[in-house]
Amino acid sequence: MQLPFPLAEEPDAQTLERGRLLFAGETEFVKGVVAMSGLPEADRMEVCFAGRSNVGKSTLINALTGMKALARASNTPGRTQEINYFTAGDDLYLVDLPGYGYANAPLPVVEKWQRLLKQFLQGRQTLRRAFVLIDARHGVKKVDDEIMSLLDSSAVTFQAVLTKADKVKEKERAAVLDQVRGALAKHPAAYPEIIVTSSEKGWGIPTLRSVIATLE
DSSP states (O other), rough: OOOOOBBBBOOOHHHHHHHHHHTTEEEEEEESSSSSOOOOOOEEEEEEEETTSSHHHHHHHHHHTTTTSOOOSSTTTOOOEEEEEEEEETEEEEOOOBBOOTTOOOOOHHHHHHHHHHHHHHTTTTTTEEEEEEETTTOOOOOHHHHHHHHTTTTEEEEEEEEEEGGGGGGHHHHHHHHHHHTTTTTTTSSBBEEBBBBBTTTHHHHHHHHTTTTT
């Protein structure tokens, strides 16, 4: 029987090549945005990456683009405090959203992030998909559920991406996947496939590239 929210299958050779080519060129940092007025012109497709602080978001973006220092990875949760825009080729923006769920950030800062995030998700017509990153060691937490609900209400299709999958044993990973599937089932905006990745080992990176390359 087909599981709800199956793992994304490995794309065929042609689709894998499309994904490779999309990220084969130079990827450049455009700007960090702290208010809606600072967003770049909406002249191309965008995909965004959302996740709890320290879920491995910057590391995943670096792995996708093959550029080790493009997005600043840090062991300090909550470092990304703005919406960071990157170009991938001439027709795509990669958008790194502020990490959420970091309790030690000052409350006014957290509220500012949340307000900006909500405005961005509800007001960006060129946003084709959000990728919600879930730490494979922990599964879906309450703050992840909250961002998924925000994506539901913003009518933004989102796809779950498990990160750090190499850090858990296969049996434990299966249990986490069951928990993630149960959480996703409550969200109408959830895309019905999960991508499992490890930035360190390169797992799932070609698949994620291909998924992005085939969005319209």
